[in-house]
Amino acid sequence: MWRxxxxxxxxxxxxxxxxxxxxxxxxxxxxxxxxxxVTFDRNKAISSQPEVINCQVIFITSPNDTHAxxxxxxxxxxxxxxxxxxxxxxxLEEVNNLYLMNxxxxxxxxxxxxxxxxSEKLQDxxxxxxxxxxxxxLPQKQHL
Numbered sequence: 001m002w003r004x005x006x007x008x009x010x011x012x013x014x015x016x017x018x019x020x021x022x023x024x025x026x027x028x029x030x031x032x033x034x035x036x037x038v039t040f041d042r043n044k045a046i047s048s049q050p051e052v053i054n055c056q057v058i059f060i061t062s063p064n065d066t067h068a069x070x071x072x073x074x075x076x077x078x079x080x081x082x083x084x085x086x087x088x089x090x091x092l093e094e095v096n097n098l099y100l101m102n103x104x105x106x107x108x109x110x111x112x113x114x115x116x117x118x119s120e121k122l123q124d125x126x127x128x129x130x131x132x133x134x135x136x137x138l139p140q141k142q143h144l
Contacts (some may be wrong), residue, residue, distance in 0.1 A: 009035060011057075012038070012059065013057075014058075014061055015058060015061065015066075016060065016063070020085055038055050046073050046074065046077065056082070058083070063086045064087055067089065068089045068098065075105050081109075081110065085111075107139045
């Protein structure tokens with residue numbers, strides 16, 4: 001993905017601007033990726049922020065329990081690449097919603113595959129490669 005974007009300046013937005021976002025920005029600079037930073041206003045709906053919607057890449061580095069909602073919102077209105085900090089979901093319903101996304105849409109969503117380490121050159125894991133989900137760790141329903 002990054003090779004396609006490294007030719008010119010690209011517009012990048014971070015949803016969430018904590019320490020992980022800072023590390024990713026530094027890694028992008030270290031990789032000589034030239035970018036313009038677009039500001040996300042968490043007090044406004046994404047759909048009302050055209051400068052965000054028109055970015056080439058959006059990084060979701062917000063609190064874990066917000067990732068699935070941002071992925072769902074962006075999937076409807078954003079055509080660029082989405083790079084989401086792990087975990088993407090915090091419930092089985094959110095996992096199912098992600099799984100049910102259109103395959104073409106999933107190809108634009110990436111997750112960090114190196115344990116919280118952007119210095120690993122932002123290794124990517126595509127959501128489109130998620131084709132199974134093991135439910136073995138979920139508690140079994142008790143039958144009365």
